[in-house]
Amino acid sequence: MPMLTYREALNRAHAEALRADDDVFVIGEEVGRYGGAYGVTKGLIEEFGPDRLIDTPISEPAIVGTAVGAAMAGMRPIAELMYVDFLGMAMDQLCNQAAKIRYMFGGQIGVPMVLRTQGGTGRSAGAQHSQSLEAYVMHTPGLRLCMPATVYDAYHLLRQALEQPDPVVFIEHKGLYALREEVDLDEPPPAWGEAVVRREGRDGVLVAYSRVVHHAMAAAETLAGQGIEVSVIDLRTLNPLDFATVRREVEKTGKAMVVSEGPMTAGVGAELAARISEECFDFLEDPVVRVTGEDIPISVSVELEKGSVPGAELIEETARKLLA
Amino acid sequence: MTTPAKAGPAPATPVTTPAPERLPLYREMRRVRTFEERVGELFVRGESAGSMLHLSIGEEGAAVGVGTTMRDGDTFTTHHRGHGIFLARGADPRRMMAEIGGKETGYCHGKGGSMHIADMSLGHLGANAIVGGGIPAVVGAGLVARRRRSGAVSLAFFGDGAMQQGILYESMNMAALWDLPVVFVCVNNQWGMGTRIDQATKATALHERAAAFGLRAETVDGVDVLAVRAAAERIVGAAREGRPGFLAIDCYRFFGHARKDKSPYRTEEEEAEGRRRDPVSRARDELLAEGVAEEELDTLDREVATEMDAAIDYAIASAEPQLDSMFRDVFAPDQPEPEPVRTRIDRVLARD
Ligand SMILES: Cc1ncc(C[n+]2csc(CCOP(=O)(O)OP(=O)(O)O)c2C)c(N)n1
Numbered sequence: 264m265p266m267l268t269y270r271e272a273l274n275r276a277h278a279e280a281l282r283a284d285d286d287v288f289v290i291g292e293e294v295g296r297y298g299g300a301y302g303v304t305k306g307l308i309e310e311f312g313p314d315r316l317i318d319t320p321i322s323e324p325a326i327v328g329t330a331v332g333a334a335m336a337g338m339r340p341i342a343e344l345m346y347v348d349f350l351g352m353a354m355d356q357l358c359n360q361a362a363k364i365r366y367m368f369g370g371q372i373g374v375p376m377v378l379r380t381q382g383g384t385g386r387s388a389g390a391q392h393s394q395s396l397e398a399y400v401m402h403t404p405g406l407r408l409c410m411p412a413t414v415y416d417a418y419h420l421l422r423q424a425l426e427q428p429d430p431v432v433f434i435e436h437k438g439l440y441a442l443r444e445e446v447d448l449d450e451p452p453p454a455w456g457e458a459v460v461r462r463e464g465r466d467g468v469l470v471a472y473s474r475v476v477h478h479a480m481a482a483a484e485t486l487a488g489q490g491i492e493v494s495v496i497d498l499r500t501l502n503p504l505d506f507a508t509v510r511r512e513v514e515k516t517g518k519a520m521v522v523s524e525g526p527m528t529a530g531v532g533a534e535l536a537a538r539i540s541e542e543c544f545d546f547l548e549d550p551v552v553r554v555t556g557e558d559i560p561i562s563v564s565v566e567l568e569k570g571s572v573p574g575a576e577l578i579e580e581t582a583r584k585l586l587a
Numbered sequence: 588m589t590t591p592a593k594a595g596p597a598p599a600t601p602v603t604t605p606a607p608e609r610l611p612l613y614r615e616m617r618r619v620r621t622f623e624e625r626v627g628e629l630f631v632r633g634e635s636a637g638s639m640l641h642l643s644i645g646e647e648g649a650a651v652g653v654g655t656t657m658r659d660g661d662t663f664t665t666h667h668r669g670h671g672i673f674l675a676r677g678a679d680p681r682r683m684m685a686e687i688g689g690k691e692t693g694y695c696h697g698k699g700g701s702m703h704i705a706d707m708s709l710g711h712l713g714a715n716a717i718v719g720g721g722i723p724a725v726v727g728a729g730l731v732a733r734r735r736r737s738g739a740v741s742l743a744f745f746g747d748g749a750m751q752q753g754i755l756y757e758s759m760n761m762a763a764l765w766d767l768p769v770v771f772v773c774v775n776n777q778w779g780m781g782t783r784i785d786q787a788t789k790a791t792a793l794h795e796r797a798a799a800f801g802l803r804a805e806t807v808d809g810v811d812v813l814a815v816r817a818a819a820e821r822i823v824g825a826a827r828e829g830r831p832g833f834l835a836i837d838c839y840r841f842f843g844h845a846r847k848d849k850s851p852y853r854t855e856e857e858e859a860e861g862r863r864r865d866p867v868s869r870a871r872d873e874l875l876a877e878g879v880a881e882e883e884l885d886t887l888d889r890e891v892a893t894e895m896d897a898a899i900d901y902a903i904a905s906a907e908p909q910l911d912s913m914f915r916d917v918f919a920p921d922q923p924e925p926e927p928v929r930t931r932i933d934r935v936l937a938r939d
Binding site: 292293296297300318320321322324325348349351352386387388389390391392527549550552553554555556557558559560562563564565566567570571573577581584585 | 636637638639689690697698699700701702703715716717718719720748749751752753779780781782786787788852907908910912913914917925926927928929931932933935936
């Protein structure tokens with residue numbers, strides 16, 4: 264099986280989507296000539312030209328808004344925000360426009376666009392370039408949300424996102440671009456919206472998505488060495504949310520931890536913990552524990568940045584306490 | 588490269604400014620140049636916090652020409668390429684370097700870094716990593732200055748990339764509408780990452796847009812620090828009287844966007860040509876031509892080098908911030924700090 268990086272898988276998904284459908288185009292800052300700030304669209308302008316890899320001025324609201332209009336007018340834009348942190352600037356176009364158009368206009372039209380961006384810590388990029396803002400998106404009805412953790416998913420989730428009738432926010436993790444895995448992209452993907460159980464265990468379940476899936480897997484491995492067997496669920500998409508898979512694993516094990524890099528309060532973990540508590544109450548032996556980022560901004564200092572988000576150690580330590 | 592266009596009659600550079608007055612400007616520009624070179628060195632030595640370091644080499648004329656017109660009480664915001672402006676305004680290079688290294692002794696205790704340096708005692712309301720993000724704050728600061736009749740001016744520094752952000756136009760309109768003591772300074776180094784200014788806009792005579800909002804607006808050649816200073820004195824002086832202004836300063840980004848960018852999207856010829864527009868060597872050549880002894884300038888350069896070497900040493904010798912300091916300053920000091928995740932987990936899972 265070929266080795267591929269997360270970045271290369273995304274690049275390939277773009278290339279194949281652009282090749283397969285003339286209505287697909289990419290629009291954003293530095294997506295064409297430069298090849299993307301993180302190199303995801305590198306080389307594509309050579310094959311597809313500047314009409315399909317549209318370099319824009321630094322104008323985030325207009326980038327997202329242009330994609331909204333193009334989607335309404337019948338094309339399939341992939342708009343790129345260089346950092347998820349810039350969502351703040353484009354929030355109106357995403358949340359008041361893209362998310363609500365189908366509903367407000369009584370179902371007359373949808374906005375089939377993909378908004379690609381990346382987030383997370385790991386580069387000492389500071390408070391305005393390191394955030395995990397998926398909760399903003401998840402909180403807004405009308406938006407789909409996916410956050411791939413693996414090379415395979417980076418490819419397939421982007422392809423599937425481009426098949427959706429509604430706006431999809433696609434958040435990559437900057438710490439995963441160099442991740443290299445052996446993948447068979449020809450293997451058919453799980454259906455859109457399905458979570459994947461990455462590891463099965465009887466003692467408890469760790470629910471995760473994006474980069475922390477890898478931390479959860481590392482923690483699970485260490486725990487296995489101590490005789491503790493946990494399941495690890497990779498949600499893959501947060502909207503749709505595959506709660507059936509979560510419920511099944513929680514009912515099986517009776518103990519659940521949710522892991523995310525973003526801040527704890529009103530985060531994705533909060534939503535998951537609430538649903539598990541409500542819907543699996545009779546099966547739970549312990550409180551659902553959130554292992555999350557701290558409720559603080561991200562510092563540029565290497566040490567503080569690392570300390571602000573959960574790693575494999577904190578997950579393992581917490582699991583040991585919960586499952587003891 | 589766009590040719591600098593002037594709005595209205597601007598007095599020619601006063602070539603008669605005597606050497607003793609020009610020497611401090613040269614020294615200040617040399618300090619900026621050398622500081623930025625040392626930032627590069629900090630990165631190479633693996634002592635910087637990350638690689639998102641945007642050097643202002645080539646922009647010294649802008650930083651020093653405008654930075655030295657500010658007075659005590661004036662306030663300003665900068666962008667991600669703002670080291671030079673802050674240094675010209677009087678920053679301590681050691682604390683700047685320490686901040687860039689993410690150290691406790693830095694201006695923001697290692698929380699901000701290169702793109703978020705600030706110092707309220709010098710009126711620096713903050714550098715910004717959001718293109719355009721620091722612009723509207725000067726409208727607010729200008730509003731306060733006018734209300735309190737403090738005589739202070741507030742200046743926003745930003746790159747040409749920010750000329751395409753809507754927030755600039757909302758801010759300029761309000762500053763003009765309310766006659767605020769505010770100046771918008773666009774450091775036009777021709778590039779925003781890999782996008783040349785004429786690939787980002789048809790309207791490359793940037794000051795014309797500001798003029799359309801009713802601001803006093805000029806474009807000046809940033810290679811000539813005296814011309815920049817003269818323009819800044821006009822524009823900042825008028826703003827102090829309640830006539831807000833805009834100044835575009837033409838210059839060239841000598842190196843890549845950030846430390847890891849090798850600018851493959853520019854030709855070598857263009858770069859060579861751009862780097863000939865060097866405000867530091869130009870000022871030096873002029874001083875030599877006016878009879879300042881070369882040894883004097885060499886000595887000055889060496890003093891500056893020693894100062895900036897010390898800044899590196901200081902940054903490297905400084906300690907990392909204490910881990911628990913990360914919970915400080917989310918809110919005001921008398922407010923409870925957020926509970927650490929680990930503490931909460933232990934509390935939740937505490938068993939008898
Ligand atoms: C809102 C926002 N969009 C995009 C970026 C990414 N980015 C950082 S600097 C930059 C180019 C800025 O160009 P310019 O304003 O001309 O400043 P320069 O880097 O040339 O000094 C871009 C696109 C950002 N930091 N913030």
